[in-house]
Each structure stands twice: as structure tokens, then as C-alpha cells.
Amino acid sequence: MEQKPYTILYVDDEEVNLRFFAATFSWEYNILTALSAEEGIRIFVENDIDLVVADQRMPGMSGVQFFEHIYGLNPEPARILLTGYGDLETIIQAVNHGKIFHFFQKPWAEEDLTRAFERALKIRTLQQENAGLIVHLQKTNEELSRALHEVEALTTLLEEENQLLRQEVNDSFNFDDIVSKSPVFQEVLQRTARVAATEATVLITGETGTGKELLARAVHRISNRRQKPFIKINCAALPAQLIESELFGHEKGAFTGATSARPGRFELAHQGTIFLDEIGDFPLELQAKLLRVLQEGEFDRIGATRTTKVDVRIIAATHVDLNAAVQQGKFRADLFYRLNVFPIHTPPLRERKEDIPLLVRHFVRKYALKNGKVIRRISKKTYQLLQTHHWPGNIRELENVVERGVIMSKTDKFKVPPEELGNMPVTGGAENGALNSLEENERLHIIRALQQTNWRVTGDQGAARLLQINERTLQSRIRKLQIRRPKEFDD
Structure with missing residues (x-):
């Protein structure tokens, strides 16, 4: 019987998953399985394991906790975590503490796991070879110094790849997908x-x-x-x-x-x-x-x-x-x-304003989940307010405004007070130092005044009084600049 070069331990509390995994990979690897983390620890101690795969959600001890335990016993075997949707923080913590080599969301694809196994086992082999070379090189003379240099370079490369993997895991969850209908x-x-x-x-x-x-x-x-x-x-x-x-x-x-x-x-x-x-x-x-x-x-x-x-x-x-x-x-x-x-x-966002409602909903969901808030509704006035803003900081500025709004929310209805946008820079244009035209700055200034006065133009509480100009003059400027009052203020 042909001796298989590597042994993989798979830990999962569902027996059907263990059988399917073994049937899939036993042609190439020596597969050991365990129905619990405790049984997995026993098998890990009693056998020479090259790679460990574990499900995150198991009764008693989670996959990450299991990896932390066996890491203390022997940190050399590579560790791969299988996880369902929603375990992002657990994954990032495991990656940052070096407890896992990679992770996959369930259901996994055979070709994806196969590639990960090959890379993890190759790195393990290289690490074992490196350890042997280092011991050997300590006893050799100057003739083998070039080999030591190659080992140091390989070690550095592995460290760089690990750091970049951690960064990519974090970066890849900053924006789930491209949101647009523009x-x-x-x-x-x-x-x-x-x-x-x-x-x-x-x-x-x-x-x-x-x-x-x-x-x-x-x-x-x-x-x-x-x-x-x-x-x-x-x-x-x-x-x-x-x-x-x-x-x-x-x-x-x-x-x-x-x-x-x-x-x-x-x-x-x-x-x-x-x-x-x-x-x-x-x-x-x-x-x-x-x-x-x-x-x-x-x-x-x-x-x-x-x-x-x-x-x-x-x-x-x-x-x-x-x-x-x-x-x-x-x-x-x-x-x-x-x-x-x-x-x-x-x-720029000001040229694709039809995307603002989609982006607002996306960021509200994102930051409500992040901050443990339950938000079911978004104010119509908020939509209108955000669509009238010039957004010199584009999507990043919108995201910051929504995040602050979610943090300040006290009910399940999301709102952004007009004064939140009043604190924003009024200048837009390109980031290369270009300024808005005088007419665009005037338009933005009038919109700000109308927002602060609930779109009232005349009277003691109107925008004309706030801007200290004649009411008819302001009405004329509004028509010329094509400023339109939101429908909810028509009453």
C-alpha cells in the first residue's frame, strides 16, 4: 500500500461532514477525523500531524479555541478554519495572533481547499527544511554562508506574506461590494x-x-x-x-x-x-x-x-x-x-447622486451591525438632505456622516440633523486645489440656510432674514440657481 506523505486532521461535530471530507481527500492524504475538539486534541498529541482543519462553531470548544490549545502543544502544523458567515471578528483575531494559516467560508469548494492544502504543506516543508539548514549551518564554515542567506531571505518572505495576508483579511471587509445604479x-x-x-x-x-x-x-x-x-x-x-x-x-x-x-x-x-x-x-x-x-x-x-x-x-x-x-x-x-x-x-459622488440612497442604506446596515444598533427606517428628510449636499469628500465623507448618525441614533429610525452637514467643508471640486465657482458656492450657502430654516424663505424664521438679504432677491436667486425644495416641505 502506497505511503501517503502528509497527515491531515479534520475536526467537526457533524459526522456527515467528516465522512465527506475523508472521502474527498483520502486519495492523496492520510485523513484523521474527530467529532469534538477534545477528541481532536487527543489525536493531535498521539500522531504526527502536518495540517489541522477545524469547524469554528462546535459545542464546548470553538475552532479558534481548539487552535489556541494545540498551538501551545505544537505550533508547527498549519491550521485552516472553516466558518459560516458572521464570524469576521473571530477570524481577524485568529489571523492577527497567528493561530490560523487561512480560513474558508462554508460550504467550501474542493479546489479551493486543495490549493490551500498544497500551499500550507509546502510552507511547512520549507519551514522544516529551514530549521534543519539552520542547525547545519551553525556547524559549517564560510563556504555555506550563501545558504544561510537564502534561508534568512525565505524566512523574511514568509513573514512579509503573513503580514500582507492579515492586511488583506482586514481590508477585504472594509467595503463588501460595489454599490451603484448610476x-x-x-x-x-x-x-x-x-x-x-x-x-x-x-x-x-x-x-x-x-x-x-x-x-x-x-x-x-x-x-x-x-x-x-x-x-x-x-x-x-x-x-x-x-x-x-x-x-x-x-x-x-x-x-x-x-x-x-x-x-x-x-x-x-x-x-x-x-x-x-x-x-x-x-x-x-x-x-x-x-x-x-x-x-x-x-x-x-x-x-x-x-x-x-x-x-x-x-x-x-x-x-x-x-x-x-x-x-x-x-x-x-x-x-x-x-x-x-x-x-x-x-x-465624484455629486455626479452620481442617484447612488446616495443605496450607499446610505449600505452604510446604515454596516454600522448598525458594528455598533449593535437596530435601525429599521431611514427618514425621508435625511435622504433629501444628503442628496442636496455637495460631498466634497465623496463616498468617504458620506460614510463618515452615516457612521456618526448611527452612533447618535436613539431609536430605530435613522436621521442626520442638518447641522451635521453644516459643519462640513463648503468647498468641493477636484482634490488638486481647484475651487468651486462663485455661483456654486452661493448655491451651497443658500441651501445650507434653507436647511437650517426648514426651507422657509420669508418671515422672521426664514432664510432671507438669516442671510440678511431681501426676500424677493433670495427668491430670484433660488430660481436662477435651480434650487428645488424637497417634497416633504411642500406643505
Whole structure:
């Protein structure tokens, strides 16, 4: 009988699940099963286990608690959690404490688990080999120092991948899906779908808060690279002296503090996608090195004596006008043309206001659940109020307003007081410093006054008195600026 190379322990309190799992994977692996966490601990202690799979929801001891227990006994076997919908906080806690290698929502797909098993067992084998190499290298001479260097590099790579996995688990739940019915944004989604299946470089432009990262992730998710890493770096969040090391990596001793070799984000994204957010802030002195990756698919680590080849798809995003930056000498023209192969522009929220009710409902559900609130209704006046606001901060600003409203809610009806928007910046326009026109600022100012006076124009409590102008003058300006009173105030 052929000896199977790996042993997998599966723990689940439902016997039918154990039988199905064993029938599915026993052709390739030695499968052991347990009907409870307690039985699983006994089997784990008595056998040489390479990988453990457990259901999260079990009586007595949950899957995460079970993993914490066996982690104390032997941290080396990989751990995979099977979970139902709604266990997000438990999953994040388990990932952040290093207690699980991966998780899958039920029902799981055989091909997904198979890929996860192969990767987890490969990493386990590498870790075992690394441990043996380290012991051996301690007894060897200078001739084997290169092998030690490779082990250190592999260990660093595993740590980097673990950190990025944790970040992706957290990031992937920030926005469950794209919410839109706007014809303008539907065109954007159609362009996104068309380019996703290709290998073309994508440049996503638009104001801050319009969902550029969301589109970048959508391109990756429906591309042929979706099974490979999606690596993000914010070019505006790092000092110029750190960006080169973060993107391209460095060798041991390349500079002060470089105590070990470290792969860059491009190496981690090999065969996957790298998302360069805020590319307009990319340092001019490093743009030639980025251009080389785009043209040749190669780069040099800092301090390296050999060139590294990578296969990476690049998606870039910016809120600045790169054409203007080229004219000002702040951005290389040849790099701009390489990035601008397939441009996608995300419209500001003020140009897709029909999406505001959908987004409001989405964020109300999200933050009600997060804050333990029960909200069944949304005020019509709130819908109207939010649709009249200019939203200079776009979807991010709307999300913040809704979150505050949910936190302040005392009943099951969601409302946003007009004064909440009164504290918002009145300037809109592009994030590159452009200002609203004088007429647009006047329109916004009048709307604010009307909101604060419940859309009363005349009288002691009217907007004309608040603005200190003649009532007929205000009525004339309202007509000219096409300001329309919400229907609920018609009475």
C-alpha cells in the first residue's frame, strides 16, 4: 500500500461532514477525523500531524479555541478554519495572533481547499527544511554562508506574506461590494470588466474618496491573476527614502539598519497585481526605476549585484492631474504614457447622486451591525438632505456622516440633523486645489440656510432674514440657481 506523505486532521461535530471530507481527500492524504475538539486534541498529541482543519462553531470548544490549545502543544502544523458567515471578528483575531494559516467560508469548494492544502504543506516543508539548514549551518564554515542567506531571505518572505495576508483579511471587509445604479458609474464598471481580462496597465483617476482602490481590487478579482497576490502600496504615505526599499527591496548591509535581506513589494506581487496608490506623489528621482519595471519587467534591489525579474500587472491611481504634473516637470512623460494605457475615471459622488440612497442604506446596515444598533427606517428628510449636499469628500465623507448618525441614533429610525452637514467643508471640486465657482458656492450657502430654516424663505424664521438679504432677491436667486425644495416641505 502506497505511503501517503502528509497527515491531515479534520475536526467537526457533524459526522456527515467528516465522512465527506475523508472521502474527498483520502486519495492523496492520510485523513484523521474527530467529532469534538477534545477528541481532536487527543489525536493531535498521539500522531504526527502536518495540517489541522477545524469547524469554528462546535459545542464546548470553538475552532479558534481548539487552535489556541494545540498551538501551545505544537505550533508547527498549519491550521485552516472553516466558518459560516458572521464570524469576521473571530477570524481577524485568529489571523492577527497567528493561530490560523487561512480560513474558508462554508460550504467550501474542493479546489479551493486543495490549493490551500498544497500551499500550507509546502510552507511547512520549507519551514522544516529551514530549521534543519539552520542547525547545519551553525556547524559549517564560510563556504555555506550563501545558504544561510537564502534561508534568512525565505524566512523574511514568509513573514512579509503573513503580514500582507492579515492586511488583506482586514481590508477585504472594509467595503463588501460595489454599490451603484448610476448610469455614469455603470459605464465605469463596464470599462473595468473589459480591461480586467487583459494584461494592460490601468490608471485610475478621480477625487479622493471616490473608490479608486475598490475598482483596483475589482480588476484583480476578475482577472486571470486573481489566485495570485494583490499588493498595495500608498506612494503618498511613505517618505521618499523608504519607497525604493519598500518597492524593490534591499540586500543585507545595503544601508544602515539593513540587518537582513528583504524582498520588495514587486517580488511579493510576482505573477499577481501591484496597486500603486497616489502615484502622482511618486518621487521624481525613482520614476526611471519604476519605468524600467514597466518596460523590461526587471529591477535591482538596493545593494544587489544581480537583476531581479518579475511578472507583475500594475494598476496605478491618483487624484492629481498627471498631465499638469508632466508639464510642471514633476512627473516623467514617458512614465505617464506607460501608466496611461487604459485610463478609468471614477466620477465624484455629486455626479452620481442617484447612488446616495443605496450607499446610505449600505452604510446604515454596516454600522448598525458594528455598533449593535437596530435601525429599521431611514427618514425621508435625511435622504433629501444628503442628496442636496455637495460631498466634497465623496463616498468617504458620506460614510463618515452615516457612521456618526448611527452612533447618535436613539431609536430605530435613522436621521442626520442638518447641522451635521453644516459643519462640513463648503468647498468641493477636484482634490488638486481647484475651487468651486462663485455661483456654486452661493448655491451651497443658500441651501445650507434653507436647511437650517426648514426651507422657509420669508418671515422672521426664514432664510432671507438669516442671510440678511431681501426676500424677493433670495427668491430670484433660488430660481436662477435651480434650487428645488424637497417634497416633504411642500406643505
